[in-house]
Amino acid sequence: MEVAQIAAVKSAIIVGVLLPNEDPKLLHDDLIELEALLTTLGIVTVGQIVQKRAKLTPSCLIGTGKVEALRELARERGAEFLIVDRTLSPPQVRNLEEMTKCKVMDRSGVILDIFSQNAKTNAAKTQVEIARLEMMLPRMVGQWTHLHRQGGGGAVGRSDGEKQIEVDRRRARDRIIRLKDQLNQIARERETQRKARRNEIKVALVGYTNSGKTTIMNAMTKGDFLAKDALFATLDSNVRTLDPNARPKMLLSDTVGFIRNLPHTLIESFKSTLDEVLEADLLLVVVDISHDNYKSQMETTKRVLTEIGASHIQVLHVFNKLDRVDDPFLGRILRQAYPGSISISAYKPEDILKLREHVYKFFASNFVHCKLAIPSADKDGVSLVYRNCMILSVNYERQDLAVFEVHITKEMYPKLAPYKLQSDEDDGR
Template sequence: MSKRVSEPTAPPVERAFLVGVEVKSQPGLLSLEDSLSELSLLCETAGLEVVGETKQRLDTPHPNTYIGSGKVEEIRLLVEETLSNVVVFDTELSPTHQRELEEKLGDNVRVLDRTAIILDIFAQHANTREGKLQVELAQYEYRLPRLTRAWTHLARQAGGGGGRTGSVGGVGLRGPGETQLEVDRRDIHRRISALKKELENVRAHRSRHRDQRRRTQIPVIALVGYTNAGKSTLLNHLSKADVYVADKLFATLDPTTRRVELPGGHWVLMTDTVGFIQKLPTQLIAAFRATLEEITEADLLIHLVDATHPNAHVQWDSVKETLSAIDAGNIPMITALNKIDQLSDPEEAQRLTTEYEDAIAISALKGAGIQNLLSSIERELFETFVPVTVYLPFQEGQLISLFHEQGQIATTENTRTGVTIQGNLPGRLIARYQPFFERPKSTEE
């Protein structure tokens, strides 16, 4: 009689209960309901099954549990009723909040916050070595202050009575009375330092590549936008590339650059960058500095907006806010209202273009409006001139020569250390001269 071999079963999907909190003194870009809906999508992307949710509005967060004690008890009962094993808050919790909440919600319930979910999604989607380094750094910096609650063995003493030999992460003999927590924290500090050094090498490598691109005089365009706005689809359409595309949040983390030809015969380099989201964790912004420099060093930004999304305006504001935070707010930008093929009213697309500055309606999937977009890119890069006054030290000889070659000079004034130039520059060069602006100027054709 043959013996039946049982096939391995997949691990059970964790059941998540969501908690949305609106603090009166800390208003978000999205409404409480819409932000909670976005958190639900994030959890599903991370592989969690959302089984319930609750909301609370507060004047100020509770110092221990963030939400009130009555709400904590309500959530505990709802978690039992829905058989949830994860509670996810739509905000970033302090280590104290997480620890207190887990104690009150039960031993078998993990408490996570929005930042932890986003970091987990990034970890799943990072494919290149650079992406993995950046995510690992962000995760360690997030976990470091939470070691007291995240590691089960940390209360163990290693030492006493003349010391004890042990090993964690390569650490050997420990001092008397030293806790496992102190050893683990020191190991993580070492790893963070090593990761930062590796990423500085990545940053230097990217900088050398950008210098080479500048010498070719080929303009660089960065595609930016809220996550899942269609940046990779647009890059594929324009360059006939095969960048990974999926209808989910943060499908693309690693920047991809392709050559694109404009209608007038000019060539540009177009880079697909990581998508933004409201409440983007500060750890990620810091860790992805090398990648985000692909945006800050671009000659032009194409800001993709999902025209079908009910919160398109809020997403547009969120991206603009993030661009300002990384010092990319003054780079020339064209807004591309994407996915117009999914609008029920064809005339809605043209109406929407009046609600955004420098907007063009397109469908990256179907190709509608793409020629208009390419013509606008060409006009912005090669036909639009911006009046500026810059002071260039003599050691910036390359920029001085470039202004003479590509710009229109009205006046020059030499000093002992440099030269002040007043005139017009092509829009594609503005970002390069921005650190040397004498004063802000308005953009005119």
């Protein structure tokens, strides 16, 4: 019984390659992360091989002597997978599979499998399928070469194979087009929902995967979204009202986490999910402060935010999982190093309260509260208010004059100043 259970567990050997100009510490961290990614997929790592090389070998990335050693190690430990912490070309996958008799995957393949496993909603499933097809397309040529070689070649075999692969590629491309159409439809629906929320303050939780975004989201909105100790537990964006009684209304959204070397096709296909991030007035960058590599995780987050075009949005760092850190001075040190940051444990209700107040304070200091009087005939003025202000109330003092009580950002203030009746700025507040 026990033996059968052990046999059912999938196991893998992981492979890292270190080139002369690369940092061994970074590779070490990457391999630890790769192991965590595999755990999320239910694959146990039973061995690891790192090879230092002057350059990558085109045929199978690592030297043939090492490939031999890998095959031996995999056989000895009963590993069926070989996971390489680099991007592999289709022929490299094939060669390694032939030589080691293991199933070979690269880091992007592992991440994609996790995304497939965790995609629950229509949007997430569609996005993952697009990414998978786009990753597969260049591999299809390789598959044919493989069949061709196995069959021993020959003019007839090749043309049949070529035809088949052409058909498959065309089907894949057609499917991508159809899926992108579906995704556009979903994006349009989301756009409509977002438009309806344009006058509300939007706060988005972003950050490295497993940093605690969903736990914070749940604690702040009394939500029950899935939060667990696994990578990429969240793939969809979820939006909730931060505090139903607060005025102006504030929304909090949670979305997919980031990771180092996130495959580009995945970032591309998840762009519509990440629109929530682009629309935000404030990003709460959640950092797992108990993680050895929190600094490099912060760098990755910054890089991905730049890549998706969100680097202009204001950021507050939320250092989370403080309960797992012993240093009593850490919170203070971080506040100095990252002004405006806050250190919390998402498990502590009093810290969640602190975070909520922190966010409110941020907006209070960044928004001007004022009254604007706009003649109803001034269509541009009215539209300026509706597009850019958080409207707290509207009063038609006369039929031809509307008085808006609004919150506006300091940047917008000069544009609306001509309509101003009175503002907190005037009071020196």
